[in-house]
Amino acid sequence: MQKQNRRDFLKTSAILSTAIAGLSTNKTKAKPKEILSEDRMGVLVDTTVCIGCRNCEWACKVAHELPTKPKESYSDRTAFKKLRRPSEGALTVVNEFSNPQNLNIPTDVKVQCMHCDHPSCVSACIVGAMSKEENGSVIWDTDKCIGCRYCMVACPFQVPSFQYDKALNPKIMKCDFCFERTKIGKLPACVEICPVETLTYGPRSELIKIARDKIKHNPDRYIDHIYGENEAGGTSWLYLANQDFAKIAFPNPGDKPMPGTSESIQHGIFAYFVPPVFFYAILGGIMWITKKRKEAE
Amino acid sequence: MEDLMKPLQVEKKYFTPGVIVLSLIALNGLVFLAGRFLFGIGAVTNLNNQYPWGIWIGVDVAAGVALAAGGFTTAALGHVMHREKYHAIIRPALLTAMLGYTFVALGVSVDIGRWYYIWHPLVFWNGNSALFEVGICVIMYVTTLYIEFLPIVTERFIGNVRLKSFFSFLNKPLNKFLRILDKGLAKVMFFFIILGVVLSTLHQSSLGTLMIIAGPKMHPLWQTPILPLLFLLSAISVGFPMVIFESLIASKSLGLKPEMEVLSSLGRIVPPILGIYLAFKIGDIVIRGTFVYLLQFNVQSVMFIIEVLFGAIIPLRMFLSETVLKSKILLFIASSLVIFGVLLNRINNFIIAYHPPYSYGAYYPSVGELSVTIGFIALLILAYRLIVINFPVISLPDKQYMIQTKFTIRGSQK
Numbered sequence: 020m021q022k023q024n025r026r027d028f029l030k031t032s033a034i035l036s037t038a039i040a041g042l043s044t045n046k047t048k049a050k051p052k053e054i055l056s057e058d059r060m061g062v063l064v065d066t067t068v069c070i071g072c073r074n075c076e077w078a079c080k081v082a083h084e085l086p087t088k089p090k091e092s093y094s095d096r097t098a099f100k101k102l103r104r105p106s107e108g109a110l111t112v113v114n115e116f117s118n119p120q121n122l123n124i125p126t127d128v129k130v131q132c133m134h135c136d137h138p139s140c141v142s143a144c145i146v147g148a149m150s151k152e153e154n155g156s157v158i159w160d161t162d163k164c165i166g167c168r169y170c171m172v173a174c175p176f177q178v179p180s181f182q183y184d185k186a187l188n189p190k191i192m193k194c195d196f197c198f199e200r201t202k203i204g205k206l207p208a209c210v211e212i213c214p215v216e217t218l219t220y221g222p223r224s225e226l227i228k229i230a231r232d233k234i235k236h237n238p239d240r241y242i243d244h245i246y247g248e249n250e251a252g253g254t255s256w257l258y259l260a261n262q263d264f265a266k267i268a269f270p271n272p273g274d275k276p277m278p279g280t281s282e283s284i285q286h287g288i289f290a291y292f293v294p295p296v297f298f299y300a301i302l303g304g305i306m307w308i309t310k311k312r313k314e315a316e
Numbered sequence: 317m318e319d320l321m322k323p324l325q326v327e328k329k330y331f332t333p334g335v336i337v338l339s340l341i342a343l344n345g346l347v348f349l350a351g352r353f354l355f356g357i358g359a360v361t362n363l364n365n366q367y368p369w370g371i372w373i374g375v376d377v378a379a380g381v382a383l384a385a386g387g388f389t390t391a392a393l394g395h396v397m398h399r400e401k402y403h404a405i406i407r408p409a410l411l412t413a414m415l416g417y418t419f420v421a422l423g424v425s426v427d428i429g430r431w432y433y434i435w436h437p438l439v440f441w442n443g444n445s446a447l448f449e450v451g452i453c454v455i456m457y458v459t460t461l462y463i464e465f466l467p468i469v470t471e472r473f474i475g476n477v478r479l480k481s482f483f484s485f486l487n488k489p490l491n492k493f494l495r496i497l498d499k500g501l502a503k504v505m506f507f508f509i510i511l512g513v514v515l516s517t518l519h520q521s522s523l524g525t526l527m528i529i530a531g532p533k534m535h536p537l538w539q540t541p542i543l544p545l546l547f548l549l550s551a552i553s554v555g556f557p558m559v560i561f562e563s564l565i566a567s568k569s570l571g572l573k574p575e576m577e578v579l580s581s582l583g584r585i586v587p588p589i590l591g592i593y594l595a596f597k598i599g600d601i602v603i604r605g606t607f608v609y610l611l612q613f614n615v616q617s618v619m620f621i622i623e624v625l626f627g628a629i630i631p632l633r634m635f636l637s638e639t640v641l642k643s644k645i646l647l648f649i650a651s652s653l654v655i656f657g658v659l660l661n662r663i664n665n666f667i668i669a670y671h672p673p674y675s676y677g678a679y680y681p682s683v684g685e686l687s688v689t690i691g692f693i694a695l696l697i698l699a700y701r702l703i704v705i706n707f708p709v710i711s712l713p714d715k716q717y718m719i720q721t722k723f724t725i726r727g728s729q730k
């Protein structure tokens with residue numbers, strides 16, 4: 020009986036470890052697409068230029084086939100009364116803040132997904148439905164998503180939104196950096212429509228140089244901080260402002276890539292399944308020894 | 317002596333006034349659940365883009381998994397370490413774990429927006445995601461628990477398959493099949509028992525990794541890189557109190573005499589585990605220096621203090637006292653406190669500590685969310701009762717040896 024048990028155990032463990040070896044190779048393939056290309060694109064947002072016309076809000080809705088009021092209605096500035104966030108119905112919104120340099124001209128800030136270099140949403144998604152594409156866009160695969168909303172818990176900028184009112188096929192909604200437009204050489208809809216030069220589209224590395232230049236040549240106009248250069252490990256969208264970013268409702272997620280800690284813990288515990296298998300073997304050993312001792316008694 | 321106790325079906329009527337009340341509570345939950353499936357999550361919950369997770373995740377899933385830890389801790393004690401003394405409590409603990417995890421799975425499927433895609437994690441993998449790890453382990457563990465429960469089913473039906481009239485020709489082959497199944501299961505069961513313990517340790521800790529990615533959105537009193545360890549330790553420390561708690565309740569409601577001797581010795585195992593958990597919990601806030609947040613007076617600091625004081629320190633002291641271990645009522649209170657502590661810890665981690673950057677106000681569960689959660693708990697208790705009445709789960713004095721007076725029972729056996 021004892022021998023039998025031991026042989027059984029060894030046999031099963033052997034089967035288990037081959038099965039797991041098979042799984043783990045599979046697994047390394049099965050990670051979401053996460054490309055950090057040298058030439059990834061980005062947008063530099065100069066909040067000191069923005070006039071708050073909200074044309075970008077309208078253009079975004081049109082480009083993404085979301086219901087929208089006529090373009091003229093967007094000149095209504097009462098929308099600025101309360102702080103708005105990107106939502107399932109509006110992937111980008113503009114907020115208004117007071118401007119310490121000139122009280123007559125308010126500061127307007129367009130917000131949307133930051134398209135992080137190390138996106139938490141991509142790391143977190145249970146089925147790998149989010150991906151970071153070569154051109155910098157962080158996009159979402161509607162066919163995979165199970166609607167768990169972990170991406171929303173993970174995002175340091177609280178960007179993804181969810182269609183809570185839909186009983187069937189609710190979607191995660193967020194700015195996709197106009198992936199379908201840029202693919203065919205068009206500009207992102209907001210960049211294209213902006214009547215002033217608030218939004219500059221280009222390779223992220225170039226944008227950082229431009230931003231540095233701007234700060235250098237207009238030290239009175241800007242504070243010395245490019246938001247998004249290092250925030251959360253760097254983002255594709257970059258911001259310039261004339262006041263502290265906390266004052267214009269930007270969170271401070273720190274400079275480290277958000278998924279760092281959780282991924283290293285995850286991979287530590289599951290490193291090629293060695294720790295779990297090892298643990299299994301120890302438990303098996305204890306089981307066998309205590310059984311033997313019992314039988315000897 | 318121990319052989320005189322044997323898992324048997326509890327001979328009791330199913331319906332009692334309590335059962336009817338529970339059924340009504342369950343029904344109420346099901347009504348709201350129907351609302352969720354017909355009109356979407358937004359129709360019955362207070363969730364929004366700032367607070368994507370509420371009590372369905374914090375309580376039904378996170379606390380549910382932790383409180384079902386009795387299954388793997390008793391399996392480790394009874395089967396892996398072969399402490400025969402505890403065999404009487406393994407089956408009830410297994411049943412609770414099996415039902416608990418079934419309801420965790422149900423809880424997940426009502427919370428996710430696309431419940432019909434619940435199988436996706438089996439096909440689309442993301443090894444970076446803590447949630448993926450939790451999902452896969454839970455799916456595998458639920459299966460393992462059902463396999464571990466199978467012998468109880470075969471034991472119930474072997475020699476007892478009595479299909480009526482037309483199907484009666486099936487009786488013999490079915491019986492034979494059950495015997496073969498039973499034999500086969502007995503041979504490989506050790507594999508599943510160890511697997512169950514390994515899977516449990518994995519996902520109990522991964523559940524803690526979940527909130528780490530939320531980074532500064534989580535209050536520093538709870539946000540720590542050792543969250544997975546804290547989750548694992550707290551799950552292990554709540555395992556035995558949970559077994560004690562449910563044994564005492566079940567014996568009360570089924571009119572049996574609780575096996576205080578076994579329960580007291582279980583209680584003796586609690587302090588070292590709970591002590592280690594407490595040490596890590598306190599050590600963590602000291603080393604990271606986050607204890608300074610306790611000096612501020614706000615919801616978070618108060619909740620943290622309640623959690624640690626009532627959920628760990630007081631019950632730890634209680635479990636160290638012989639008087640408590642010997643008294644039914646005190647033991648019950650001490651166990652309830654540990655359970656309360658872990659429940660509160662999961663609520664704290666997933667709800668109280670979570671502070672999104674643009675919240676327009678705190679999240680409170682809606683009537684619908686509460687109804688569904690409470691309804692699920694009622695359903696779980698109803699299922700438990702149904703199963704112990706129909707399957708040999710709870711250890712009772714064996715009828716054949718009913719001569720001694722040591723195990724008196726009140727009106728359970730006619």
Ligand code: SF4
Pocket residue numbers: 132133134135138139140141157173174175176177178179193
């Ligand atoms: S801002 Fe949020 S949603 Fe956008 S890429 Fe970063 S983590 Fe993802």
Ligand code: SF4
Pocket residue numbers: 143144145146147148149159163164165166167168169170171191
């Ligand atoms: S809601 Fe969808 S996209 Fe977001 S983490 Fe869950 S499965 Fe992934």
Ligand code: SF4
Pocket residue numbers: 068069070071072073074075076113127129209212213214215217218
């Ligand atoms: S279109 Fe340009 S100027 Fe107008 S609100 Fe948008 S970013 Fe500002």
